[in-house]
Amino acid sequence: MSYLVLARKYRPQTFDEVIGQEYITKTLKNAIESKRIAHSFLFFGPRGVGKTSIARILAKAINCEHGPTATPCNKCSHCTEITAGISTDIIEIDGASNRGIDEIRDLREKVRYMPAKGRYKVYIIDEVHMLTNEAFNALLKTLEEPPEHVKFIFATTEMDQVPATIASRCQKYNFRKLTVAEIVGLLSTILKKEKLNVDQRVLTLIARNSDGALRDAESILDQVISYSEGEVKLEDVEKLLESVNREMLASFANLLIDKNTQGSLKIIEDIYRAGYDPVLFIKYLAEYFRNLLIVKVTKTPEDFMEMIDPEEIKGLKLLIPVVTETKVVNTIKILTDLLESMKYSSYQRVLIEIACVKITRMDSLLSLPEVINRLESISAGTVSVPAEECAPEIEAPASTVKEILGTSVEKIPESGGSFSDIEEVDITDDSSENLKRIIKNWPVFVEAMKSKSRSLSPSLDSVKPYKVENNKVFVKAPSVYVVDSIINGAALIKEVFKETFKTAMEIVAVLEKAPEAGAKTDKAPVAYKPQTENREPANAEVKAAKDMFGGRILKKEEHGKI
Template identity: 35%
Template sequence: MSYQALYRTYRPRNFSEVAGQEVIVKTLQNALLHDKIAHAYLFSGPRGTGKTSIAKILAKAVNCEHAPVKDACGECATCSAIQSGVISDVVEIDAASNNGVDEIRDLREKVKYLPSMAKYKVYIIDEVHMLSTGAFNALLKTLEEPPKHVIFILATTEPNKIPATILSRCQRFDFRGISPKDIEKKLHAIKELEQVKITDQAITEIARYAEGGLRDALSLLDQAISFSDDLVTEEDVYAVSGSVSKTNLMRLLDFIYKKETTEAFALLNEMIEDGKEVSKIVSDLISTLRDLLIEKNVVFDSERPTKYLEELSKQYSNDRIYFYLDVLNGTQNDIKWSNQKRAYLELAIVKMIDHKQIDRIDYHDSIEVLNKRISGLEFELSKIKSNPPQIIKSKDKEVSTDSQVLEKETSREQKPLVSVTDIERILNNGDVEKKNLMLKGWDRLPQIKDPRLETTAMLLHEAKLVAATNREILLVYPNKINCRLMLKQQTKKLVFDILNAKSKLIDDFVCIDEASWNILFDSFIKQWKSGNKKPTLPKLDLELYQEDEDTWQPGSVALAIDFFGKDKVMIKE
């Protein structure tokens, strides 16, 4: 059989070919150059990160006929013999199958003999954590004081299982997982050498799937080359690795977001029929949501691995992503010990679509969208106010020079819900103790689970409680829409039920928007500091007027009517 796997063909033969372990390579090269070779080394780290390869390179370098050198020449008789494996002075021992006391006693006897050809006898003990307690004890004395011609290199993926007495006698090197960038660089080099036709996206996916193991990446590349007809694509990588394609993951999340249960289940069934494991689907969903969270909250350069989620991230709030991750994390733990893996995933999808927590998240998302629209409208309104349209009078009628003239509504003829006098009264009769008493329970408002009060409690929690008297409180919201919603009679009744549940704390409350509050409070503070202990606030139109009360509507419907107008909202049963 002439073909050799890529991970064997491209195993590093000298330090310059090692990928992603720069610190370890530099340390060992300096030790070789200055002839400061330790008698025992411990290489620990994840699989496929170069532990055994570097052990073999170190064995060649210490025995190179041109030593001391930073790297083995690879050409002298000793280097060639070690590379081809025909020399008995470099011994590889698999501790998984040679883990008994007798094997280690035999090794202890053989280390006494001088090397046959090389300068040092090098023992590479792979998976050393598999040795039995008796074997470790048998190795201990030899490892502490080996003959001058012997070097031990212990390799393990689980250093926590090695006795402290062994650890303390070794020079330890912790190998890190190789970064996707380093893996991609190595794969591109192999692509050129092997003349493989593969897309850059496929290489990126192989590097991501390898999770820090270069050997895993090369094995997956080997599989993908065998699977594809001509050009290795991203889809080929998904097929041979068992991963779910980005497109299907985004489609599934979109179905969940839009609450399309039938479509989500159909896509899940399609994935499973294609041979995707349930555990892998859950794992890939978690990874996608993690990328989504990073894309939404972290600023990157234009080239970034999460750029494909740029559009999707605009419609997801952090709370929604956190909720999805919590559900999937619980599912991942559950399916480890169950034979009904698919059932658990289907239940998770239903939970992500239909859960009371999702209703709260949808409500907050709608509030956030409306807040952004209001901010935009307020900005446009401020521009109109700063540069009002001119009215040119003619004989017959008045003509506006601006087609978008803002007509004042008759709201000024209506009774105000809140006036500057109300704010002035509360500030001049402030009760700090009452305010602090109210604030103590403020953070517990989101914990209210009564379906009748839950939405109002969340809306109340969003307000800043800025002042209080012995009978009323002053709340500040980012905009006027929340103020109007809170000042509706039906909402006020629910607020009183919440705040006066245990004992009567307030008789009334007042809400204003943040922009108005900043103007009034600045005036109040300036007068107070100048010695006026009963400040008079400037006259200001708070634009909060009483409207005709209709029959009570759910919070989301009332919010839509307040924002878009009653004539624009249609309610379907």
């Protein structure tokens, strides 16, 4: 007789043998005993958690010679044929390879015939989400009012791809992933029956690698037994699964916490040379820091960790005094972002090394509140920044910092004081004095405009005030574009001017006199016609863009000429 893999050999044959899906088995057992068996069921959830197994058990339960019963005997001809997969009344269909409308039409023709031996003809359609839309539509009427002798059981891993019209006609059961403890318990039972002794740490490692899928865990165990030749060692399993051992993981985490960039990069080199799976390594590293966070913020961390070695908890507790919650949280955030980035990159090692440098250099970066407090202190002139605390990079201008942080950061202009130093511009007969005050504080006005409009501030920075008269400030503009920009943004400019100088005045831009004919100039003539009208856009989106970026609306004849 050919070898039967563990996943098939120890497949559950009754509802009581199923683990991890208690609410589903209890509901189905009660439905059978109370004779309230629905005509269609939809089982959905991750792979390897028991969807098809429970579908077969349900088929046996309603067709058993001693039933319908919640505990099929597994001895009568109906039960044994269903277990062996040779029953003519239980039709299992692979939705991936029988997904067309022709197959569903054939099914509709056959459902009319009575079962050959049992009470019910049961159709089990696996991966039902793979059916085409036409196939689903052809199934609707039959599914809504099937013959009394027919039951449908659908199974899928992609519930969101099943049409609502199908799902609404079925009783839906959501299968969950199994816990590490549940998987370890079942694997231990299997090993006892196989008369094999395996270290508990090996089973825990297998369970963690199975991602909650019992079938995956049984397949890994089968492979491990074949590899080990009778004696299963933890090192052999780690090598087989391409899994980094916990000691190396703890060592790497300690290097990150100690800000040892070179040492952590060396371990990354060792991991790649040993052939370990880098994605699995980062997953375990994120889990390690998650456990560290749990140990740091809770009094009983064991309640929040599955099957963790007590020695590992002791090691985590030793790190509590040397690492802050903020650093642990930021590290976890970097690692989870790294895992997402690695899905779509062919340069995974580079991404891991960048993340490593980010974590080890994390403390050299100021937090957002610290940056704001430091800037406010500098702006107020109450603190000086020691040279040794300054970052080696070139200091960004205050306007850049303001744009990044979105906070009200005030810049000290080169030629004037801060906003609080500005004197109100009194309108007097002495216009020359008013002009001097405006020229002195013009850089402050330009900086204030940057927070309102990035497109207008360069234009204002390029002009030069030369006259104040009748509540108007006349400025010389270097180009027609600047003139038009100031005209179009007149309302906003007037508003910011009033906020800055505490006086409402209008900015009038005058084009600088063009060079006389025959005069030498390095500038090529600009083929640009000045704006003759300031039209408001009719479209709301265009108006919003105009208010945000400034500029003007082009005439039709101007298109392609600017």
